Amino acid sequence: MDDLVFVESTFDKNKTEEYNLSIRVGSDGFSFSILNGNKKCLALKRFQTFDQNSTIETLNSFKEQIRNNELLNLKYKTISVLWVSNKSVLIPNEFYSEQFAFESFQLCHELSEEEVLEQNNISALESYCVFSIPNNFKEVLIQQFSTVKFYHHTYPFYSCAIKEEPHDNNPNIFVNIQKSFFHIIIPDRNNKHFINSFSYTEDSDLAYYILNVYKQQKLNNERSKLIVDGLIQEESKSIQLLKKYLTHVEVKLLPTELRIKNAIPHKEYNQYINLINLSRCE
Template identity: 40%
Template sequence: MDELLFVDSTFEKDNTSRYKLSIQLCLDGFSFSILNSNNKCLVLYQSKSLNSDTDNTSIDLLKDSIRNCDYLNLSYKQVAVIWLTQKTCLIPSDLFSEELATDCLQLCHPVSKDEVVLWHEISEMNAHLAYALPSALPVFIKTHFADAEISNQSYRFYKKIFKQAIDIKHPKIFVQVYDHFFDAFIPDIEQKHFANSFSFKNETDMVYFILNIYKQQKLNTEYSHLHLSGKIDESGQAFQTLKRYIKDIHIENVPHEIPQKKHISNSEYNQFTKLLNTSQCE
């Protein structure tokens, strides 16, 4: 499905050099938002039609789709590219090295010869986040998008959370939901953070894993706040079930001024919140 979800009347296609582009890529497709200098959303677009038998074919289709998208061939003031993957690991900064980043990631995940390992420092955690992505992508991104900044979704997720105050007495759980997995993070004032990623097949699985985090981390469902973002909305089964067990839940929605098409669910729109908030992670 390729669909232009929203275009603001003030968007000027011939004057995009003052806009910011945020694009999320994965082997299934891509989505992007375009913001003006005041971080107001001007364009939302998603593409989920990249179906192929091999990862290499998917990458070729992804590159061709980007080349053929008019909005992605314009000049922007700033370009943030987010690679969506569960192939990540955190390494203490005191121990970090390029060789260790690759070794640690290979211990945690299958990393193929066609993938490259990148990393970012997260000073708030005194750690480096390493992740894998297809080796053909960084070269293509740097060629197609001048001065683009490449990161992965977990890095953006963690950096945004650290913009908020840490609740010492009743730790907050932050969950960002994607199509088949979610990232979870609990910040801790003593640097004993909880960070993990969970694959799920359906909403029942997702609810089970979230409630199990509360249980394993010995958190009180009456007082420890659950912050949900990404592909989830209040009308869905997952939220309605979680609400029965957790007292304080908040879902991060796209701004109300963005009109939503009736045939598209709120959760489809809510997955854009991470793209609309990239400027908050810098």
């Protein structure tokens, strides 16, 4: 189990049918967490990249890693997949239908013949998140696990952000950062939430877009707190840039009660927050 970030001493292979398995998958790699019925994390696998010379090699790399992982060949109570991509749209419940979702998605993103649409109802937003996933990845996961529920990676991010107590005058700004894009939400007590996503290439781009949101939404740079998670660390260039202009910048970490290996700095664990929160939000 050298590929595990940590494993709780109470983890029992004979009781996995009582556990919930959550898998984070994107075109670049995957990781997974295992939680018990009390939503306590028992095991966490470090992020493992795919061979990416071609689509076929990426898929074969994924298949091999799943089949060779002992824990992924056990039976679980529930199996959830968190798909990471920037191709998603939010549709209010009152307007949702499969046809409307299909048309709305294509207004914002290209939908190739190799992709299929999935949807999650985010009750806290009274909306559906509609997203695409490559059909070949979906088939591999279904063949391996049979019963799988698919979620977009923003599902736990939005759900947890909405649960935070809103601040009327100086709201908190929540940002989830991925490799080349990020999602942002500003919860509102009257359900008039600001939600958007941006693509970026440089740290300066990321900082610029966030600061521009502050400007456009007329937020107070000294009072509204920026709360960041995902593929980001405290000492990163983008965080240091943001701290020059914003008084309150917080990089979220995993709950301290988790047992982790000392070989990996705790500050790197914020990339797993959505993965672990997925089971907690279901």
